[in-house]
Amino acid sequence: xxxxxxxxxxxxxxxxxxxxxxxxxxxxxRRLSVAKKLNVALASATHLPFPDKSxxxxxxxxxxxxxxxxxxxxxxxEALRVGREVYFTVPNMEVVDKYKGDPDVDYFLVSPEHVxxxxxxxLNELFRMAGCKIQYRKVHAFFCGKVLDSDQQNSLKxxxxxAGYSTRMKQNKHTLKLNNETVIQRQIRLLRENGxxxxxxxxxxxxxxxxxxxxxxxxxxxxxxxxxxxxxKELIATLQYLNSDTLILxxxxxxxxxxxxxxxxxxEHGITVFGVTEPTKWCNxxxxxxxxxxxxxxxxxxxxxxxxxxxxxxxxxxxxxxxWNIPLQLNLPIHQVEECLDIDNxxxxxxxxxxxxxxxxxxxxx
Numbered sequence: 001x002x003x004x005x006x007x008x009x010x011x012x013x014x015x016x017x018x019x020x021x022x023x024x025x026x027x028x029x030r031r032l033s034v035a036k037k038l039n040v041a042l043a044s045a046t047h048l049p050f051p052d053k054s055x056x057x058x059x060x061x062x063x064x065x066x067x068x069x070x071x072x073x074x075x076x077x078e079a080l081r082v083g084r085e086v087y088f089t090v091p092n093m094e095v096v097d098k099y100k101g102d103p104d105v106d107y108f109l110v111s112p113e114h115v116x117x118x119x120x121x122x123l124n125e126l127f128r129m130a131g132c133k134i135q136y137r138k139v140h141a142f143f144c145g146k147v148l149d150s151d152q153q154n155s156l157k158x159x160x161x162x163a164g165y166s167t168r169m170k171q172n173k174h175t176l177k178l179n180n181e182t183v184i185q186r187q188i189r190l191l192r193e194n195g196x197x198x199x200x201x202x203x204x205x206x207x208x209x210x211x212x213x214x215x216x217x218x219x220x221x222x223x224x225x226x227x228x229x230x231x232x233k234e235l236i237a238t239l240q241y242l243n244s245d246t247l248i249l250x251x252x253x254x255x256x257x258x259x260x261x262x263x264x265x266x267x268e269h270g271i272t273v274f275g276v277t278e279p280t281k282w283c284n285x286x287x288x289x290x291x292x293x294x295x296x297x298x299x300x301x302x303x304x305x306x307x308x309x310x311x312x313x314x315x316x317x318x319x320x321x322x323x324w325n326i327p328l329q330l331n332l333p334i335h336q337v338e339e340c341l342d343i344d345n346x347x348x349x350x351x352x353x354x355x356x357x358x359x360x361x362x363x364x365x366x
Contacts (some may be wrong), residue, residue, distance in 0.1 A: 001087050002056040008045045009063035013038045046074040050082045058083030065114045078132040086147040093118045102148040105141040105337040135195050157198040158191050164252030173252040173343045178356045188217050248299045255340035276339045
């Protein structure tokens with residue numbers, strides 16, 4: 001966060017003092033009296049006494065959960081008015097049982113002063129009410145994030161192909177557990193944390209477990225019956241959905257946030273292919289499978305190529321294609337994404353569990 005920020009709800013000024021803030025406001029005269037040597041003012045968060053864009057950033061630290069959602073929306077809009085960037089932290093009340101009794105965070109999760117239950121869903125809904133999107137991470141018992149400006153707000157859609165079934169593993173790979181979530185839930189979470197809200201999952205209607213998970217995650221479901229290997233037919237089922245830039249991902253993928261950011265941020269007009277070639281040359285060889293010669297993980301369609309793909313699928317609805325060989329046959333360049341693998345067998349699954357646990361410990365996620 002930039003120095004010289006405005007802290008809304010600064011209390012006694014601890015964050016303001018230690019993190020290089022310029023100014024703070026609060027409604028408590030008693031708390032402000034402790035911070036009297038700092039640049040603080042008695043003011044309402046819904047009517048900030050500052051000109052437009054007068055601060056490089058505004059920080060909203062654990063205050064939104066204390067407000068009625070409609071008041072919280074007003075606070076967010078005021079913060080957007082006076083700050084060039086807006087950052088926030090709120091408690092993640094979905095993990096209250098995990099931290100019960102922890103003196104460092106218990107109060108922030110179960111305070112009687114909280115007005116609404118903060119979950120991933122309610123947090124996103126609050127900022128949608130304010131007319132903006134957010135990027136955030138789960139850090140211990142908190143959501144920490146920032147509001148995306150109009151240039152950062154992602155218009156990219158995501159389609160996850162999850163209608164297949166593993167003949168090698170004899171089970172649904174999309175519902176395998178990685179830490180405390182399934183493979184498909186992890187993908188959905190990472191996409192949302194990186195600004196992609198419009199997510200559709202291609203799924204068989206008779207896959208009861210996966211359908212229950214998707215209902216819980218509140219993502220769009222596209223039902224199709226397909227052969228376990230025919231990803232091309234899975235894509236045909238998405239035709240009504242392919243009307244803007246779309247990132248198409250395999251459902252059994254496991255990747256880091258770094259890998260996803262590369263797929264999102266790579267700016268090319270047309271068909272952008274992400275995968276691996278010559279994994280033995282990777283910088284991070286932990287993600288390379290033994291005897292692996294390369295694979296395609298994802299394809300991003302943009303602009304005219306969305307319509308081209310739609311026409312292609314409609315023209316050949318009954319033909320079998322190895323979807324991921326088409327880019328190779330067309331000699332399309334492959335953008336290397338190292339920290340990514342798809343789960344083909346039990347060895348891959350054990351590798352994925354180990355790498356996810358290691359990566360998320362490094363990132364400070366829970």
